[in-house]
Amino acid sequence: METSRRNFLKLGGAWALGLAILPAVKGFAANNPEHLVNPKAMAGKRWGLVIDMQKCWPRYQAGCRRCFDTCRREHNIPDIGNKKEEIKWIWTEPYGDAFPDQQHELMAEDIKNNPFIVLCNHCDKPPCVRVCPTRATFKRQDGIVMIDYHRCIGCRYCMAACPYGARSFNFRDPRPYIKELNPAYPTREKGVVEKCTLCVERIDTGLPPACVEVCPAKAITFGDLEDPSSEARQLLKNRYTIQRKPELGTHPSIYYIV
């Protein structure tokens, strides 16, 4: 092609015009959210969980691992078999470790060492979202904190920011470590951060999170924390509940009945 100043200017002009009208095109071309939402999707302003450990423990001590196992299968969570690179979405920690500032030295031993179910808190003010340099981690309008695995650059700043140790990094390719593959849910690749999504894929089709559904003791209650009539709010109103590290001001959406 013959390159002349005239051609160069034409091309440059076309580029400039394109860039100038790009925001407008994006505006018009953007999908109308009305048409995107699954009609069966649950509507909530701030989803949260209330976990009744009184109900969980009798079963858990007897060996119930239903919530973990279901979550692992449902979301293709790999079993790396290495503590340092473990991928954890939902797991247990002793009371003293999960609530380090809410224990005292003379506490009943069984409470202190009892396992507490921990997972991403889907904070109302998530520090991970604040620090992410690419907006790969974000908070949905219904309060669920998510990661875009195709946007994440793997800087792990969100892991430094999360005070709950809820985020895992795929140090290696996780796919060979998935025991039984669930073709209905995506797998991850090396170099991205991942964590619990509160089962958005289920909420958006009208189902509660998998851990809530499978719990034989009905120990986990799912609900809209902004809706005073929700089951979760009723529990919060009538029972004494605690959150993890409330002093940090992150406003976790996971509550515990001890």
Next chain:
Amino acid sequence: MIARAFNGSKRYWSWVVFLLVLAGIGFACYLVQFNRGLTVTGMSRDVSWGLYIGQLTFLVGVAASAVMLVLPYYLHNVKAFGRITILGEFLAVAAIIMCLLFVFVDLGKPMRLLNMILYPTPNSILFWDMVVLTGYLLLNIVIGWTMLEAEYKTVAPPKWVKILIYISIPWAISIHTVTAFLYAGLPGRHYWLTAIMAARFLASAFASGPALLIVLCFIIRKVSKFDPGREAIDKLAAIVTYATIISVFFVGLEFFTAFYSQVPAHGMDSLIYLFAGLDGHAKLVPLMWLFAVLAVIALVLLINPRTRNREATLIAACGAVFISMWLEKGIGLVIGGFIPNAFNRVTEYSPTPLEMLITLGIWAVGALILTFLYKIAIAVKEDLL
């Protein structure tokens, strides 16, 4: 002028080849990491930043230290620094390039690096760190090169450079302040959650950077005909002295708040881990005590005018400052922030050989850039002798 970098003695070329070999080894190791993922490093779910980000943190300080020459020269007319401001600016260029390389090798998905620019995120300190670092790199390349070119042609430098120089002074402060903010604003990382973090960063920067410059000045005097001048070195030594005193004082302040308050979360556990070991884990204890001992040795040598003015002891003091600040900021600060973890448990970190070779490779790239830039600058200065 660039041609001057390709015209050197046998000793010069063997140094260049040595650095190229190190950089090549580092690059080969990086390819392994790129292929297998960050699993080849010693980092973990609990200590998710390690040697790479530690080097970034330390080297931003070395870069920021250029302002310790530029500021006295342009704002206080300290003429002695006129001969060597270019050395400070070129040191900043090399250090920032190393910083950017360390961020790059730390990424899990390096090919997505441009997402930082495609989706600018003003609420992320990392975004601002990128902005100030690249800005400072450009400022120092433009200023350094323009000033040197003017010197080469024996003409007065263009007036606009002066404006850039004035901009570069607060900009240098900003690169280290913003890097400190990467750490200082995170809930739950109590060792980092301290308001004097930026001040600590600046103090240690103004100690370690000028200390390196003094050593570089002595090397330059030995391998070239250019003499940076005794007065400039004396003034730099005074800066290193004060900055080291302030830096050690600031570290002491952290100890006071943590241990007098006796609040375990407010950094006490991390400090205990670093200096005494926690729950039977004590990998960093020898390094942290080495930091303390070197800092004290440096202070003794620097505060005493007799040892500060004697060449051999000054070089030893500067080496001690550089290594101690590297241990404190490049190792202890970053790793200490992750230990104990969110569940008050200790997961230790030590870099793997591969990780160390990549790190060494990047240092070699930095040294190579510095060698080329200094070769050119000194060749120009030798011409004027």
